[in-house]
Amino acid sequence: MTASSRVKLKPGDTIGILGGGQLGRMLAMAAARLGLKCQVFSPDPDSPAFDVVLNATCAEYADVEALELFANDVDVITYEFENVPAATAMVLAARRPVLPAYKILETTQDRLVEKDFIKRLGIGTADYADVSSVESLKAAIVRIGLPAVIKTRRFGYDGKGQAIIREGDDPGTVWEDLGTKSAILEAFVPFEREISVIAARSADGQVECYDVTENEHRDHILKFSRVPAAISDELAAQARDVAGKIATALDYVGVLAVEMFVVGGNGGPHVHNSGHWTLDGASVSQFEQHIRAIAGWPLAKPVRHGQVTMTNLIGDDILAYERWLTVPGATVHLYGKGAPRPGRKMGHVTEVAPVPKK
Secondary structure, eight states: OGGGGGGOTTTOOEEEOOOOSSSHHHHHHHHHHHOEEEEEESSOEEEGGGGOEEEEOOOOTTHHHHHHHHHHHHSSEEEEETTSSSSHHHHOOOOOOSSSSSSEEEEEOOHHHHHHHHHHHTTTOOOOOEOOHHHHHHHHHHHHHEEEEESSSSSSTTTEEEEEOOTTHHHHHHHHHHOOOEEEEEEEEOOSSSEEEEEOTTTTTTEEEEEOOOEEETEEEEEEEEESSSSSSHHHHHHHHHHHHHHTTTTOOEEEEEEESOOEEEESSSSGGTTTTTHHHBBHHHHHHHHHHHHHHHOOOBBSSEEEEEEEEEEEGGHHHHHHTTSSSEEEEOOSSSSOOOOOOEEEEEEEEEEOOO
């Protein structure tokens, strides 16, 4: 995207959002507060984002005619999650600006390509190997050692499409259970804590990072995010530098999350669950930053309001939503989804405690 073709929306213009989940819902709500309209495209008729926009398109991502009509109705297009088919984004990019650029999906949708990209930037990652058969898996295990984590190269999230391989496990059985022809084996990283950085980047190269978040998972799904992370200022600065370096190298426009252990990282090219705390815990949310970036508007400098804890309401946790409504300082976000089921993110709660004065 050249400087002359950069997007510059004005209030009243329309943003197209690919994906109708809770992230799309919150993006549309952030856009509405800024006077921008949104139209959501999703193949799921029960998409919670449909509830908060006036116009929506319910069609498959491969439906070219529906995509063309969608593009005609909007001024710029973005996506709420990284698994939007790259071909869909490419079809749309011929008609309207797509931000972040659809070519970024070619890097971030494939774990091997993503790892190679990060490694070329000189950012430390766990040792890894390309795996395409039982034989190559056995060879990778010999080189990397056990325990190790095997992951499908594409379409994995919340622990899906991955498994830990330990001493005594049968590689053939593991490979068959994974059910893929392309995977990546990563060395298991013993870590003290997991952190993430939410970074926003504008088309003119401005980067704004939020305070480093510390994340706690249950059954491979994010349960708690706490800000600030219990790490040194020096380590926090390094983490923000890594996120900014990745965003700049991708020529990224929008918000992305970089998840890290002490070293290494994995990118997520979209607003991210570990950044939900920004809705109530910061002066500007990750969703508004993303909207600002793709609209060609200035990014805000985020200011954290205090010590923040975000708790995901997963599955039946949603049934206790009334209890959270009585907790002082808590803000409840319910996503408007249907029946709860194990592992399904139904909402979240943000608690903000003022920082004690010194």
